[in-house]
Amino acid sequence: MSVRNGNLVGRVAIVTGASSGIGLATAKLLAGRGAKVALVARRKETLDKAVQQITLSGGEAIALGVDVTDQAAVDAAAETVKARFGHVDLIFNNAGAMLPGAIDERKLAEWERQIDLNVTGVMRVIHAFIPQLVAAAEEGATVDLINTSSIAAQYVYPYFSVYTATKAYVSHLTRNLRVELGQKNIRVSMIEPGIVATELQGHVTFQGAKDWLAQAEKTIEFLQPEDVAEAVGFLVSQPRHVNLQQITIMPTKQGM
Template identity: 55%
Template sequence: MILDQRIAVVTGASSGIGAATARLLASRGAKVALLARRTDRLDALADEIVAAGGDALAVAADTTDPITLAAAAERIGATYGAADLIVNNAGVMLPSAIQARNTTDWRREVDVNVSGVLNVIDAFLPGLLEAAASGRPADLVNMSSMTSHVVFPYMAVYNATKAAVSHLSRTMRTELGPQGVRVTVVEPAMTATELQGHVVDEGINAWVAQAREAFTWLDPNDVAEVVAFTTSRPAHVTLSQVVVYPTRQA
């Protein structure tokens, strides 16, 4: 699973699945651009990767802002060249009962989980097409969730945003696959990340705590391994959809 000569971009790289994926891709030989808003965490992760012998570039960017993403793509291109491996990972989860009408949270989830995903695609798709046209591997990995096809209460808007990402990915593959760009959607189930820390509802937090006790959750490194495996396949092989569950999660 060597990724030498690959130029990767990982969004949401300041924590969780994004940070784990960035570390692993760098350890497999990729040059990795780390994108997120928290520059202190990005700088620390870049230093960690470089100290371990990898190559990383910290780039502050907000996926909901196309201007910062365009600037990020330009900086990455000037430093490494056009990126050929995009891990579209940034996301938020703000569960609440639908009758609570937390419209600010609804808009935030749509902005980050849907519009942000599209903004990343807009910024980096030209590089993917360039890589594929030159005969290099080209990968777009969109991070969704098993909630895209499994119903959970109090997560209607989050579930809907992830369903949008999954269906977007499946449809994009029909357009981009014939041009040599592989499109993969990864759908993790319960994974121990910062997302759970965004929950403020006491009832939902109690359910989360119970679930933590009931079975062993995925670690971000488990999901990172899936991304590394998928993107290191021969160029003619695409894993279009990967659902990752903890073994004991029903």
């Protein structure tokens, strides 16, 4: 990664879930195109290494060890970024968890974890940063709020009931926010990826889902995090008056 494409120079971005996978790849891409980037996740040491890589490549970034389900911590992060870089004008709201399981196993803690992170975490980031997005738009900046949903928001998958429900929430939230915030010159978009080769698969413990993923890997070339990052880069590089509401990005062989 090097600062070879300057089309995001002057922009200030925050990426949640930035310690691995899609979030990390996107943070590196945005920094490589000239944006100042705040990387947010719970694993501060991992973020520090990513920031070091970005800095050595000529980019500018900071690491913020934050749990996005903690409103006070997210609010503090918003103030830190503002003090360091100025108003945030690009949010990639990406932190999430995927914990499939049979509903009759009644794993309430796993249900709550997914809802707290995939739904409430998304809302907490919006709550903390929306004043900065509005201010940046009023100053004439190009402004983006991008939420990570999933193809799972569109289809029905056995054993993924809670996860798919949380992603359906994110997708419909994004559609509604686009109507509301577009009037304020804030672009709102969502990314709905299919299967991506990230550590999310490593969090799966339910055998039925593990078997399904293992079989899928034999027949489908999974997306890489960098593939999704490129889609984000495409979204935020559009002219200020252009809002791509939704990008569904799938492995070629994945049907649904």
